[in-house]
Amino acid sequence: MTAKIDAYLSAEIPATPCLVIDLDEVERNHGAIVDAAPWLEVFYAVKANPASPILNRLARAGAAFDAASPAEIAACLAAGVGPERISYGNTVKKRSDIAFAFEKGVNLFAFDSSGEIEKLADAAPGAGVFCRIVVANDGARWPLTRKFGCAPDEAVALLLKARDAGLRPAGISFHAGSQQIESARWGEGVRWCATIFERLAAHGVALDLINIGGGFPVPYRDDEKLDLTAMFAAIDRAIDESVGASRPRIIAEPGRVIAATAGKLVTEVVLVTERSYGGHQRWVYLDVGRYGGLAETEGEAIQYPLVSPVGGDTSSAVLAGPTCDSHDVLYEHATYDLPIDLDAGDRLVFSNAGAYTSTYASVGFNGFSPLTEVFI
Numbered sequence: 529m530t531a532k533i534d535a536y537l538s539a540e541i542p543a544t545p546c547l548v549i550d551l552d553e554v555e556r557n558h559g560a561i562v563d564a565a566p567w568l569e570v571f572y573a574v575k576a577n578p579a580s581p582i583l584n585r586l587a588r589a590g591a592a593f594d595a596a597s598p599a600e601i602a603a604c605l606a607a608g609v610g611p612e613r614i615s616y617g618n619t620v621k622k623r624s625d626i627a628f629a630f631e632k633g634v635n636l637f638a639f640d641s642s643g644e645i646e647k648l649a650d651a652a653p654g655a656g657v658f659c660r661i662v663v664a665n666d667g668a669r670w671p672l673t674r675k676f677g678c679a680p681d682e683a684v685a686l687l688l689k690a691r692d693a694g695l696r697p698a699g700i701s702f703h704a705g706s707q708q709i710e711s712a713r714w715g716e717g718v719r720w721c722a723t724i725f726e727r728l729a730a731h732g733v734a735l736d737l738i739n740i741g742g743g744f745p746v747p748y749r750d751d752e753k754l755d756l757t758a759m760f761a762a763i764d765r766a767i768d769e770s771v772g773a774s775r776p777r778i779i780a781e782p783g784r785v786i787a788a789t790a791g792k793l794v795t796e797v798v799l800v801t802e803r804s805y806g807g808h809q810r811w812v813y814l815d816v817g818r819y820g821g822l823a824e825t826e827g828e829a830i831q832y833p834l835v836s837p838v839g840g841d842t843s844s845a846v847l848a849g850p851t852c853d854s855h856d857v858l859y860e861h862a863t864y865d866l867p868i869d870l871d872a873g874d875r876l877v878f879s880n881a882g883a884y885t886s887t888y889a890s891v892g893f894n895g896f897s898p899l900t901e902v903f904i
Contacts, residue, residue, distance in 0.1 A: 668705025791882020817849010
């Protein structure tokens with residue numbers, strides 16, 4: 529996962545930190561979703577990894593794209609993606625950014641507030657819009673409930689306002705949380721969508737789209753036993769139970785599940801030492817940290833599998849990044865056992881690191897260069 533990357537790393541010694549991406553694995557992951565859920569339109573979440581080789585490969589595979597900014601829209605267009613295959617999924621946008629997307633031909637926009645409707649009506653008259661609602665994120669390693677989405681009971685009034693403003697109410701979206709391991713959360717979201725559909729129908733508004741968001745999980749260290757086929761089957765049943773034969777268009781915005789397993793992050797050990805912070809602990813400092821692409825280690829939420837080429841006996845270690853920020857600690861409470869003989873200059877490999885790593889890397893904090901990528 530993947531053997532292609534392992535072969536590359538056996539033959540090459542890239543400067544670290546470096547993310548190596550297997551583009552065949554990206555395409556396989558997209559195809560696996562299409563095979564498991566033929567009823568679903570796949571809109572790749574560009575933010576997971578917006579690199580042009582990934583966008584080019586997915587565009588050729590027939591994917592559509594969920595973009596969050598003008599730059600992401602421009603990247604999709606540059607990959608040969610037609611604007612009808614792009615959804616502007618960010619619910620908070622500048623008026624000028626809406627106008628840019630609309631002028632390029634994008635005609636599907638997310639919103640979750642009255643103020644956003646006013647901007648959309650002005651900058652994208654007649655465009656299709658879908659309202660994002662908040663649903664429970666229990667079971668998600670990376671919850672997404674605080675910043676986006678309106679309460680489900682507010683959606684009807686907002687969609688009616690969108691209609692009255694000259695926009696086309698298309699449907700409802702929700703996000704069950706990133707790295708969500710409980711399929712029931714999507715079922716709850718779909719039931720809310722069905723309720724809102726019925727309430728809008730009573731006002732003469734026929735919605736035709738449910739966006740079930742992303743968040744589908746990958747096998748990180750603490751989530752190894754996953755069955756995505758069974759998860760999609762459970763979501764499919766929930767849709768049948770909620771909307772039956774009147775099933776609308778169903779789209780999703782997977783990002784992590786397409787890009788994550790396609791990438792391995794190679795890092796070099798900078799220092800191994802003992803610290804006496806509340807008891808003696810072994811600390812291993814790496815040349816990559818939170819500011820170099822591993823932002824999702826905050827709260828130790830995402831625990832990447834870690835492989836060391838050094839053998840022998842092991843003991844637990846705290847893993848930290850290279851910067852002078854004391855928050856740049858990756859794992860202090862999670863138990864990572866590393867070889868006792870590990871030393872400065874040795875290399876470690878984080879697996880399943882293709883999503884939300886390079887795209888999170890800072891532009892030179894503390895003078896450290898952003899994470900580089902190699903595509904094979």
